[in-house]
Amino acid sequence: xxxxxxxRKVIESKPLNFWERAYLPAILxxxxxxxxxxxxxxxxxxxxxxxxxxxxxxxxxxxxxKRDEEGRERxxxxxxxxxxxxxxxxxxxxxxxxxxxxxxxxxxxxxAVYEINMLRCIFxxxxxxxxxxxxxxxxxxxxxxxxxxxxxxxxxxxxxxxxLNQ
Amino acid sequence: xxxxxxxxxxxxxxxxxxxxxxxxxxxxxAERKVAAFFQDRVGxxxxxxxxxxxxxxxxxxxxxxxxxxxxxxxxxxxxxGPSLAIMTACIGSAVIPWxxxxxxxxxxxxxxxxxxxxxxxYIFGVVSLGVYGVMIGGWASNNKYSLLGxxxxxxxxxxxxxxxxxxxxxxxxxxxTLSLREIAEQQHGWHWNIIYQPLGFxxxxxxxxxxxxxxxxxxxxxxxxxxxxxHTEYSxxxxxxxxFAEYINMFVSSAVMATLYFGGYNFPFMxxxxxxENWVTILGVIxxxxxxxxxxxxFMWVRWTIPRFRYDQLMDLGWKTLIPLAIANIVLTxxxxxxxx
Numbered sequence: 326x327x328x329x330x331x332x333r334k335v336i337e338s339k340p341l342n343f344w345e346r347a348y349l350p351a352i353l354x355x356x357x358x359x360x361x362x363x364x365x366x367x368x369x370x371x372x373x374x375x376x377x378x379x380x381x382x383x384x385x386x387x388x389x390x391k392r393d394e395e396g397r398e399r400x401x402x403x404x405x406x407x408x409x410x411x412x413x414x415x416x417x418x419x420x421x422x423x424x425x426x427x428x429x430x431x432x433x434x435x436x437a438v439y440e441i442n443m444l445r446c447i448f449x450x451x452x453x454x455x456x457x458x459x460x461x462x463x464x465x466x467x468x469x470x471x472x473x474x475x476x477x478x479x480x481x482x483x484x485x486x487x488x489l490n491q
Numbered sequence: 492x493x494x495x496x497x498x499x500x501x502x503x504x505x506x507x508x509x510x511x512x513x514x515x516x517x518x519x520x521a522e523r524k525v526a527a528f529f530q531d532r533v534g535x536x537x538x539x540x541x542x543x544x545x546x547x548x549x550x551x552x553x554x555x556x557x558x559x560x561x562x563x564x565x566x567x568x569x570x571x572g573p574s575l576a577i578m579t580a581c582i583g584s585a586v587i588p589w590x591x592x593x594x595x596x597x598x599x600x601x602x603x604x605x606x607x608x609x610x611x612x613y614i615f616g617v618v619s620l621g622v623y624g625v626m627i628g629g630w631a632s633n634n635k636y637s638l639l640g641x642x643x644x645x646x647x648x649x650x651x652x653x654x655x656x657x658x659x660x661x662x663x664x665x666x667x668t669l670s671l672r673e674i675a676e677q678q679h680g681w682h683w684n685i686i687y688q689p690l691g692f693x694x695x696x697x698x699x700x701x702x703x704x705x706x707x708x709x710x711x712x713x714x715x716x717x718x719x720x721x722h723t724e725y726s727x728x729x730x731x732x733x734x735f736a737e738y739i740n741m742f743v744s745s746a747v748m749a750t751l752y753f754g755g756y757n758f759p760f761m762x763x764x765x766x767x768e769n770w771v772t773i774l775g776v777i778x779x780x781x782x783x784x785x786x787x788x789x790f791m792w793v794r795w796t797i798p799r800f801r802y803d804q805l806m807d808l809g810w811k812t813l814i815p816l817a818i819a820n821i822v823l824t825x826x827x828x829x830x831x832x
Contacts (some may be wrong), residue, residue, distance in 0.1 A: 352793075352796070352797060355796045355797060356792060356793070356796050358796075359529045359792065359795055359796045360792070362528070362529055362530070362531055363525075363528045363529050363792075366531045367531070368527075368528075368531050368532055368533050369531060370532060370533045372533070372536070
């Protein structure tokens with residue numbers, strides 16, 4: 326058969342010579358190799374909770390709902406993020422801004438409830454791309470582990486950015 | 492023998508028992524750490540500083556696990572198996588001389604539980620009893636994998652005991668005694684038996700690996716073929732006893748190797764340092780333990796280097812290589828003693 330590449334390795338099987346059959350030189354060689362690892366090789370482990378690896382520039386982690394320069398929530402509950410979400414992880418309930426709440430919400434409509442199910446989310450970033458108000462970014466950390474499924478549904482308490490310092 | 496002497500003896504027994512348990516406990520930790528370093532990993536480091544409390548955590552886990560005795564297992568023998576394994580592992584250390592005599596006031600304390608004149612034979616007897624623990628446990632489990640593991644353990648131990656015994660015979664030809672105390676005393680200073688019996692030591696250490704069921708001869712618990720081998724059905728502290736017995740066996744066989752071939756508690760220039768007898772004795776005990784720890788480390792070193800033998804290769808090595816070599820060693824020793832010495 327014609328070979329696809331010109332790579333070829335001739336395999337020869339000679340009978341073992343005396344020293345090879347005696348095992349011992351090979352065993353000593355192996356012991357030397359492992360000892361080299363024991364003495365000189367550094368471990369590559371990142372001791373996770375204490376030590377963290379640096380994320381890349383475009384790493385997508387936990388979502389955060391942004392505020393504008395005056396500390397008002399940018400989200401207007403248009404629902405484009407929920408619509409774009411391929412995993413259907415986002416749900417929201419919108420509400421109308423009442424007089425006197427202008428310092429809390431930027432638009433007349435805002436998200437009263439905004440929930441992301443972190444078990445469904447695939448961190449694709451389409452919500453970020455879909456948002457016309459630049460209100461959601463996946464710029465957070467890794468989602469921490471938890472014991473119950475219901476605890477993975479993150480509400481506004483966890484998602485909204487901390488308010489500006491007054 | 493007065494009351495004080497009996498009390499001292501009793502204390503010695505308890506101390507040696509505790510030390511072997513402690514060393515076995517920390518061998519499990521050392522094994523994991525050593526394995527980690529050989530594989531460029533970190534190893535257990537969560538329980539306490541550097542994971543130093545890991546053995547306690549493991550022990551607590553073992554005690555809290557559910558005790559399962561399979562319905563079709565023989566209940567009595569199922570419990571006898573691990574008990575026998577741990578018991579034979581523990582009594583092996585009785586004849587090992589840990590050091591010379593300590594003199595406190597008028598009392599002369601012999602750092603050896605008992606100096607029987609057939610010490611080497613006693614060790615052999617205990618070691619060959621050890622396989623019954625594995626065999627009975629595997630058989631009583633009423634599980635084909637356990638049974639296969641047990642059969643392998645039995646045949647392996649019987650095969651390697653022959654080579655081990657033959658390698659010891661050539662050692663006994665040069666020392667002329669079966670008492671471990673006398674063998675240790677003959678190796679005063681630099682006159683270690685390894686110099687006179689290098690081939691014998693090589694055979695002995697290979698057989699020691701086989702007798703303690705350590706890699707490369709850990710076929711009785713070969714996971715790939717036999718699930719867990721003889722302890723497949725065991726859980727909780729009964730499993731713990733089997734694992735523990737392996738580490739105690741390792742400790743005892745390291746001690747035997749150090750005593751028979753590496754001078755036991757002897758070290759070079761031990762009487763030209765100008766120290767008092769008691770200090771020399773204490774230093775000797777430390778030296779003996781250093782040798783033992785080196786051998787335990789060597790057991791681990793080999794475990795993380797050499798892959799497991801196939802069953803037929805194991806039998807080949809035992810019957811076709813080690814036994815003829817051991818016999819040749821006896822002949823060579825005999826010739827050397829007749830014509831050169």
